[in-house]
Amino acid sequence: xxxxxxxxxxxxxxxxxxxxxxxxxxxxxxxxxxxxxxxxxxxxxxxxxxxxxxxxxxxxxxxxxxxxxxxxxxxxxxxxxxxxxxxxxxxxxxxxxxxxxxxxxxxxxxxxxxxxxxxxxxxxxxxxxxxxxxxxxxxxxxxxxxxxxxxxxxxxxxxxxxxxxxxxxxxxxxxxxxxxxxxxxxxxxxxxxxxxxxxxxxxxxxxxxxxxxxxxxxxxxxxxxxxxxxxxxxxxxxxxxxxxxxxxxxxxxxxxxxxxxxxxxxxxxxxxxxxxxxxxxxxxxxxxxxxxxxxxxxxxxxxxxxxxxxxxxxxxxxxxxxxxxxxxxxxxxxxxxxxxxxxx
Numbered sequence: 031x032x033x034x035x036x037x038x039x040x041x042x043x044x045x046x047x048x049x050x051x052x053x054x055x056x057x058x059x060x061x062x063x064x065x066x067x068x069x070x071x072x073x074x075x076x077x078x079x080x081x082x083x084x085x086x087x088x089x090x091x092x093x094x095x096x097x098x099x100x101x102x103x104x105x106x107x108x109x110x111x112x113x114x115x116x117x118x119x120x121x122x123x124x125x126x127x128x129x130x131x132x133x134x135x136x137x138x139x140x141x142x143x144x145x146x147x148x149x150x151x152x153x154x155x156x157x158x159x160x161x162x163x164x165x166x167x168x169x170x171x172x173x174x175x176x177x178x179x180x181x182x183x184x185x186x187x188x189x190x191x192x193x194x195x196x197x198x199x200x201x202x203x204x205x206x207x208x209x210x211x212x213x214x215x216x217x218x219x220x221x222x223x224x225x226x227x228x229x230x231x232x233x234x235x236x237x238x239x240x241x242x243x244x245x246x247x248x249x250x251x252x253x254x255x256x257x258x259x260x261x262x263x264x265x266x267x268x269x270x271x272x273x274x275x276x277x278x279x280x281x282x283x284x285x286x287x288x289x290x291x292x293x294x295x296x297x298x299x300x301x302x303x304x305x306x307x308x309x310x311x312x313x314x315x316x317x318x319x320x321x322x323x324x325x326x327x328x329x330x331x332x333x334x335x336x337x338x339x340x341x342x343x344x345x346x347x348x349x350x351x352x353x354x355x356x357x358x359x360x361x362x363x364x365x366x367x368x369x370x371x372x373x374x
Contacts, residue, residue, distance in 0.1 A: 063212070
């Protein structure tokens with residue numbers, strides 16, 4: 031384990047004013063919406079024809095293999111400047127199936143890390159699903175389950191992505207609960223689709239409350255492309271997420287991205303407006319750290335130059351896989367990844 035848990039030097043100040051350096055083991059947790067990572071084979075049970083060789087995106091195996099390489103490059107570089115083995119766990123959105131996941135993890139950029147994945151077939155009509163990648167040296171799954179987001183409650187018959195729930199042991203000594211989300215989109219209008227995301231948020235809240243009912247110190251991570259910003263009602267009123275740690279209770283949800291978003295920073299841009307849809311939140315136990323194990327240290331938007339357009343009107347924007355004409359542009363995703371760092 032010591033090979034992975036590299037040292038992060040943090041300068042602390044003692045009461046007498048002299049600087050002291052304390053060493054911490056660090057463990058990164060990430061999330062990335064990989065933007066339509068489809069396998070080119072046509073799945074006759076899903077509406078995936080656009081991402082086949084004869085589809086609108088001319089999604090050939092040559093394009094697919096380059097897309098795999100590009101996404102693997104991003105995943106391999108996330109947190110690699112802090113620890114050489116990168117993230118211990120990574121939530122993924124917009125992956126089509128286990129065929130694409132297997133091909134992704136075989137890429138040279140990732141193969142040596144030995145990542146495994148947790149994935150379930152999706153009810154989404156296009157075939158878009160979520161997954162959790164994990165390094166088995168540092169995370170051991172104990173229970174996995176897809177949780178239905180039932181939109182018929184709000185009059186929407188079209189099914190959406192499940193919430194992926196995973197319980198496991200982190201770095202040998204800390205039981206955690208992870209929920210990987212890809213909430214319903216804003217297609218059709220932000221206000222009109224708000225009830226759809228409220229249902230998804232309610233699934234997360236139900237699990238959080240259930241876990242805290244039996245253990246108020248439960249360590250919970252909620253991550254995903256929420257298609258809502260940190261200041262939207264689904265997060266502030268349903269999840270009741272808080273931006274400040276000062277009076278945070280063990281059973282509260284802490285969302286560091288609330289302040290980040292208010293500063294004007296985002297992970298995705300639409301019509302010139304930055305949104306921060308890709309969030310990683312956690313229960314108060316990660317902040318208050320009652321068991322003296324893994325605790326929250328800091329957040330990061332993985333906003334590296336190679337992920338951006340270098341010039342033109344979209345300079346600084348995420349470099350998408352395809353251009354506006356649906357031609358392959360050798361890009362990555364329309365979202366930047368996000369990270370949190372846990373220390374011990």
